[in-house]
Amino acid sequence: MLHLFSRLVVAATLLLIFAGGLVTSTASGLSVPDWPNTYGWFMFSFPLDKMVGGIFYEHGHRLIASTVGFLMVILAVWLWRAEARPWVRRVGFVALGAVVAQGVLGGLTVLFFLPPPISIAHASLAQLVFCLTLTVATVTSQGWHEGYQRMTGSAREGDRLLMRLATLTAAAAYIQILLGATMRHTEAGLAIPDFPLAFGHLIPPHWTAKIAIHFAHRLGALTVTLLVLATAGHVLAHHRRRPSLRNPAILLLIVLGTQVTLGAYVVWTAKQFIVNSAHVANGALVLGTALVLALRTHRLFGRHARQAGSSRVNRATAAHLGVRA
Amino acid sequence: MSPRLLKGLSVPVFALALTAAACGGNAKDAAAPAAPAAPATVVDPATAAGVTGTIKLDGAVPPVTAIKMSADPICARQNKDPKSDSLVVAADGAIANVLVYVKDGLTGNFPAPATPVVLNQTGCQYTPHVFGVQVGQPLQIVNSDPTLHNVHAMPNANQEFNTGQPIQGMKFDHTFSAREVMVPFKCDVHGWMNAHAAVLDHPFFAVSGPDGKFELKGLPPGKYTLEAVHEKLGTQTLTIELAAKDAKTADFSFKAAS
Incomplete structure (x- = not known):
């Protein structure tokens, strides 16, 4: 379930990147002049019938971003409670921190009229957030847990x-x-x-x-x-x-x-x-x-795979990798 | 993937965020307001001169550009046959929305009037499309539309601003602190909406009407450089010398874009 959920977060993040692309491509970045509010409304109470012109793209981007942020909180908490590997739990928290930073960058770029350094940082961090969620989805997959060995036999050394x-x-x-x-x-x-x-x-x-x-x-x-x-x-x-x-x-x-x-x-x-x-x-x-x-x-x-391969079911390595040996 | 690699990945994430935060905004600094050091200059009506003229296009008259307002149904309902104001040329070649002003030659101090210049948003277009305002003179921006607009001014010498007007009837007052020709305005909600303001330190400016005509009144005698500015066609200048009570003609001609 955790893996499935992480895949959902990956898909939502990709959608968010597309929505961000639409904001820039339609030059709608400043169509909502305030942040975090929208024309004085609390973001989630902004009337849908007022989402016209550039606001459709900019406010829509903010709503999707909020959803991704919410999903990321769930993912980080889920990893913290259910994931055995400390480094995977850390990835979850780094992803959460990155998405929060991403939101702040998005707000700053609006308040400062889209200065290129902040807008570029916003666009670049978005891709890192995507990579982090993708990493979680990859390392929580069954294939990863099994070391991708089952389908083809043992790994070729090196x-x-x-x-x-x-x-x-x-x-x-x-x-x-x-x-x-x-x-x-x-x-x-x-x-x-x-x-x-x-x-x-x-x-x-x-x-x-x-x-x-x-x-x-x-x-x-x-x-x-x-x-x-x-x-x-x-x-x-x-x-x-x-x-x-x-x-x-x-x-x-x-x-x-x-x-x-x-x-x-x-x-x-x-x-x-x-x-x-x-x-x-x-x-x-x-x-x-x-x-x-x-x-x-x-x-x-990698090093861990070779160690696991040499001792087959090496309990210590398996525990380190999060495999329940 | 090793934990070390992942730890390394977290570094650029925060480095990026910190770098961006450190960059801060590039909100343009407003130039210092001009100190009214000298007493107000009074032009003697007995000697005041004037200039009239016509702005013409040299070349084929371009077709009128229609605007698609389907992005906002309220705009589409309000403005049934909207046309762009960016290049308005009459059949005889007369160009509207050209700002003509005294660029050089004036001396003295011309205080800003207290009466505001009004920039109205009606039918999801700016009215007037081109206007002049004095440094320190109030500019009142009004939303007469039953839809929301943002008003985004993008000056170089003055402070950039972007303010929302979500409710019909809302007004926003602003004063510019430095001379600047021209300051573009846009509504990011409705991408077709734009206007241009000339911020000047004197009152000798005019905008050509649909017949291409303009008039500068009450000028003190002197030798002046006049400039005509159009948002798409660029600028034209000419020099004119005015004696007391002169009423001279100064016509401008812009080449049509090829």
């Missing part, structure tokens, strides 16, 4: 290369999201108006700060693409019979392809707001899928 590749891919995806958030909140999204070329050239023929930010995001996309291809290619070449790695690797290729396509359409449609928001949310999916793959590789080939 494959440190895959561990490093998968971790690097997740880290690169997050850096790329930081670049995207910077581009978004400095209004550099159309600084280069054509795609795949830049002003008709491979490299922009002239430079401004916005063009540099935009181009950095494109280079970031190229880097992430190469890393995803390397990671997924490695999995499909060496671990094709291991569904716990093969499935996220295939999914990673799909969400990456979708992301690049959406990125192109963001430029071609001059930032059509649904396309733009889908690009933000799908970016979270790229990061999240890379993270799950990295977590699973660590579970399969």
